[in-house]
Amino acid sequence: MKKLKIAIASFAVVGLMSSCQYQIMQVTNNPIGTKTGSATAKPFQKDAxxxxxxxAENGGISKIGSAxxxxxxxxxxxxxxxxxxxx
Incomplete structure (x- = not known):
């Protein structure tokens, strides 16, 4: 029973320390367009x-509309x- 309480407490701590930030920006007056591109960085990645x-390069975009x-x-x-x- 004690191990179960410790496991539940551990999951609760991890859940409380997790977070996500999401920000949308209209960076230019260009139209939103139909093309999309993305770039991702993960921990311990050499060239993040x-x-x-x-x-924009990954999506073949020359004029960025939003980010x-x-x-x-x-x-x-x-x-x-x-x-x-x-x-």
Whole structure:
């Protein structure tokens, strides 16, 4: 029974320490467009390139209309993701 209480408390602590940030920005006056591109960085990644430029290159976008920046954190593990839309 004691181990069960410790396990439940551990899951509760991990859940309380987890977070997510989500931000949408209209970065230019360009139209939103139909193309999308994304760039993601994970922990311990050697070349973590999650810039708007890299996301636009991955989606074949020359004019960025909007951008979404998402940060997810789970105690010691997290990801950063940039998504762009445009023409």
């Amino acid at each position: 390139n999650y810039t708007y430029k890299k996301a 979404t920046f998402t940060t997810t954190s789970y105690v010691f593990w997290g990801t950063i993701k940039t998504e762009v839309t445009g023409e």
